[in-house]
Amino acid sequence: MTARLLLTDSPGERRAALVDADGHLRDVVEDRDHAPPLLGGVFAGRVVRTHSAAGGAFVEIGAATPAYLPARRALPAEGAAVVVQVTAEPHAEKAATVTDRPALTGGRLVYTPGRSGATVSRRVAGDTDRRALQSTLARLLADGEGAVARRPALGADPESLAAELDALRAAWRRVEAADRTPPARLLAPPPAAVRALADHAAPEPKEILAESHTLARRAAAWCATHRPDLADRVTVWRETEDLPAAHGVEAALAEALDAVVPLPCGGRLVVEPTRALVAVDVDGGGAGARRANEEAAAALPAALRLRALGGQVVVDFLRGGRRQPLKDRVVDGAAEDPGDLKVHGFGPLGLLEMERQRRQAPLADRYGTPEAEGLAALRHLMAATRADPAAPLRVTVPPAVARALEGSLAEAVAEAGRRLGGTVTVEAAGSQ
DSSP, X not given: OOOEEEEEEETTEEXXXXXXXXXXEEEEEEEETTBOOOTTOEEEEEEEEEETTTTEEEEEOSSSSOEEEEOSSSOOOTTOEEEEEEEEXXXXXXXXXXXXXXXXXXXXXXXXXXXXXXXXXTTSOOHHHHHHXXXXXXXXXXXXXXXXXXXGGTTOOHHHHXXXXXXXXXXXXXXXXXXXXXXXXXXXXXXXXXXXXXXXXXXXXXXXXXXXXXXXXXXXXXHHHHOGGGGGGEEEOOSSSOHHHHTTHHHHHXXXXXXXXXXXXXXXXXXXXOSSOEEEEEEOTTSOHHHHHHHHHHHHHHHHHHHTOOEEEEEEOOSSXXXXXXXXHHHHHTXXXXXXXXXXXXXXXXXXXXXXXXXXXXXXXXHSSHHHHHHHHHHHHXXXXXXXXXXXXXEEEOHHHHHHHHTTTXXXXXXXXXXXXXXXXXXXXXXX
16 A cells, blocks of 8 residues: 545535555645635734733734734834734634744745745755755755755756746745735635645655546646656546545544544553643553553654644653653654654653644644534535435534534535535434
8 A cells, every 4th residue: 555645625625634555644634615724824914912021923914813923033013014924723722823934835945035045954864965955956046035945855856946946936926916905815825735745745645646637637736846756646536435435534533533542552642732731641551661652652743743733742651661762763753744843852750842833723623623523424425425316415413513514614515515416404413
C-alpha cells in the first residue's frame, strides 16, 4: 500500500485526508461553507485594542471576532490600519492569530515580500545541499525580494522554481493592488486541497485520489506550478465505494476524538488538552515500563498531529529505564510533522516537555460538534443513495444535529437535494 491524499467534496464541506502506507490517517484538512477558513488569508485590518501587558494587539479583519497580533516590534496604535495574514485558526476562547509579515506558501518556495534574501528551510539537511539551494534561489530573486526554499525544492530545476516564484509574485501583486480599506480580505485563504498539498503532505503521497473530475483538475493545476513532481499522481476515484470509507477515514476520526490511544502492549496513552497545556499520561496496563514507554513515545507524535493539538505539551512516562532514548524516539516520529514539534527534554519533575505549533483548530473542536455530525450525515446519505438510488432522501439524527441541519447547515441540506435530484428530509431521532 502507498501513502495517499484523498480529496473529497460533499454538501457543505470539502476535505483532504492523508493516509500513510500502513493505512493510518495522519492528517485531515477541511473547508466548511458555514464556517469559512481563515488560515493563510491576507487581510487589511484595523487595530481595535492594544494589550501592552501581553505585548500584542487585537485587529478587526472582518471575522466574527478580532484577531490577535503578537507584537514583534513596537505596538501599532489603536485605529491604525495594518496588513496581516492569519497564521492560526481561532478555537474555543482563543482568537485567530495573525502576523504583520505575510508570506505566501507554495509547494517548494515561500515568498516573503517583507523580508529580503534567499534562505533555506531548516528541514533541508546537509550543508552542501543547503548552499546549492540557497545559491540557486538567490539567482532567481530580484533586489529587495525574499523567499525560503522548502525541502521539496531539492533537485528541482531552476526554470521550474522560477515558474513557481512568478506565480507567488503574481499573487502578491493582487494583494498590493486590492482596496486596503479595512476590514477587507486581500487574498483568500488557500482551499483545503492546497493547504494539504503545501503543508500536510508528509509522508509524500504516491497517489492523490480525487472524488470528482473537478477536484482532480484543480489539484493537478496547482501541482503543475507548485509541485510538478506530484502532478501525474492525481487520479479520479472510480470505485463505487465511498472514498473516505474505503480508506477508514471516518472510523479513524471517531477514534481520534477519544483521549485514549491504545498501545500494542495493552497499555494506553491518554492525551488530555487543558486550558494551559496538553497533558499526556502513559498507562502500562500491566506491561513492563520499558515496553509501554517505547510504544507511547512512538505513538505520541502521530496522536498530537491527527488531533491538531498545539502549545505546550508535557508527557508523564512510567518510571524506570533510560530517558534519552524516549526523547530520541519522539523526535524521530515528529520528523514529518507540519506542526513543527519541538522536543525540549525532561524537566526537573521528570516530565518530557515539548511545544507544537498550533495552526488548525483542534480536531475535537472541528469534529465533535452537531455541525460536523450533520455534515457527516449528509455524506452518508450521498453514499447510501449512490449504492441504492431508490433509498429515501432522509436523514435521522439526534435533535441537536437536526437543529444544525435546519439552521446553519440549511444550505448544505439544499445542496444535497440538488445533487440527488429531490428534497432531503431532516428528522430528529425520537420524533413522531
